[in-house]
Amino acid sequence: MRIKVDFDLCESNGLCEAMAPDVFELDDDDFLQLHTEQTTADNIDAVNQAVAACPRAAISLVEDDES
């Protein structure tokens, strides 16, 4: 699965980073950066927690062949 963030919805509160710091990181300008767009067996549980934690529903998972 591929991780998509709607940056128009994101309010840079860092909850996703708290759940999955290997994937999400707020930079020095409080802009959310993704270390990877790809879910793996190692990060999928944390990514799902980040999806659930985001109060803006800004994170979604899509099939790799979807845009």
Ligand code: SF4
């Ligand atoms: S939890 Fe959602 S709103 Fe908060 S920084 Fe992550 S994507 Fe943005």
